[in-house]
Amino acid sequence: AQSVTQLDSHVSVSEGTPVLLRCNYSSSYSPSLFWYVQHPNKGLQLLLKYTSAATLVKGINGFEAEFKKSETSFHLTKPSAHMSDAAEYFCVVSERNFNKFYFGSGTKLNVKP
Amino acid sequence: GAGVSQSPSNKVTEKGKDVELRCDPISGHTALYWYRQSLGQGLEFLIYFQGNSAPDKSGLPSDRFSAERTGGSVSTLTIQRTQQEDSAVYLCASSFALLGGNEQFFGPGTRLTVL
Numbered sequence: 001a002q003s004v005t006q007l008d009s010h011v012s013v014s015e016g017t018p019v020l021l022r023c024n025y026s027s028s029y030s031p032s033l034f035w036y037v038q039h040p041n042k043g044l045q046l047l048l049k050y051t052s053a054a055t056l057v058k059g060i061n062g063f064e065a066e067f068k069k070s071e072t073s074f075h076l077t078k079p080s081a082h083m084s085d086a087a088e089y090f091c092v093v094s095e096r097n098f099n100k101f102y103f104g105s106g107t108k109l110n111v112k113p
Numbered sequence: 114g115a116g117v118s119q120s121p122s123n124k125v126t127e128k129g130k131d132v133e134l135r136c137d138p139i140s141g142h143t144a145l146y147w148y149r150q151s152l153g154q155g156l157e158f159l160i161y162f163q164g165n166s167a168p169d170k171s172g173l174p175s176d177r178f179s180a181e182r183t184g185g186s187v188s189t190l191t192i193q194r195t196q197q198e199d200s201a202v203y204l205c206a207s208s209f210a211l212l213g214g215n216e217q218f219f220g221p222g223t224r225l226t227v228l
Contacts, residue, residue: 034216044204044219090155100169101146101217105155 002027004093006104014112019063019078021107023091026072033074034092034101035065044090050074061085086111115139117220119205125226126195134190134223138207145188146208146217147180151201159203162188195227 007022025031035047048059055067061084065076074091091104118137126132138145147159158172162182173179177195182188192199202224206217 036219043221044206046216046218049216100161101158103148103156103158 002031002093002095002100002102004091004102004104006089006091006107008107009105010108010110012110012112013081015083016080019076019081019085019109021076021089021091021109023065023074023076023104024072025074025091025093027093027095029095032094033065033067034094035059035063035074035076036090036092037087038090038106039087047076047089081109081111083111083113085109117205117207117218119203119220119223121223122221123224123226125228127228128197129194131191131193132195132225134192134203134205134225136188136190136205136207136220138186138188138205139209139218140186142207142209142218143185144208144217145182146206147188147190148204148206149201150204150222156204159190192225195225197227200225200227 003026005024013019033050036044037047038044047063048057048065050057050067058064063078065074067074086109088106088108090106092101094101117139120135124132143164145162148156149159150156160173160180161169177193180190202222204222205220208215208217
């Protein structure tokens with residue numbers, strides 16, 4: 001069975017400091033993994049995805065995530081937070097041979113000036 | 114090309130009335146999904162259509178909820194005899210995937226308020 005656990009429901013950082021949003025997954029098959037961002041009153045936007053190529057994936061707006069199979073993790077990072085990064089972030093897993101997606105419960109990122 | 118569109122963007126209805134929510138996926142996308150996002154909650158999977166296969170309805174919360182996808186394109190989510198707990202944002206997404214791994218593209222959502 002597939003599932004996603006986002007370990008923090010809320011994360012607060014100061015502008016200019018690093019961001020770490022944690023995600024652990026379980027999957028019976030080779031997974032594809034995604035991070036989506038949802039700004040207030042906006043739609044969901046894909047940040048980045050892992051589909052069995054390089055384990056370190058770079059996305060938009062300076063975000064990146066590393067697939068660690070041994071730790072079943074896909075944590076999202078950014079070296080320096082910007083005020084515009086304040087949003088809710090969702091980690092998603094999909095089975096490679098199927099087409100169903102499993103969402104984590106989301107992490108709300110607050111960026112303090 | 115155009116992204117996923119949903120209509121209406123907002124719907125206010127009275128308890129007990131039926132509502133229909135529409136989703137226009139990206140042209141050529143074979144898979145279509147409906148999710149529900151309640152206030153302060155994550156995304157709850159409702160139903161999934163893939164090509165001409167039977168839909169996966171495993172996420173529909175009750176028999177008041179149904180969905181169809183006509184001609185492999187437009188989809189309608191119908192909620193009968195709406196209840197206040199149905200108030201949420203209903204999101205539609207589509208993807209082009211014969212195999213998994215392709216990302217979903219989301220519409221802006223329909224905000225449903227049941228009074």
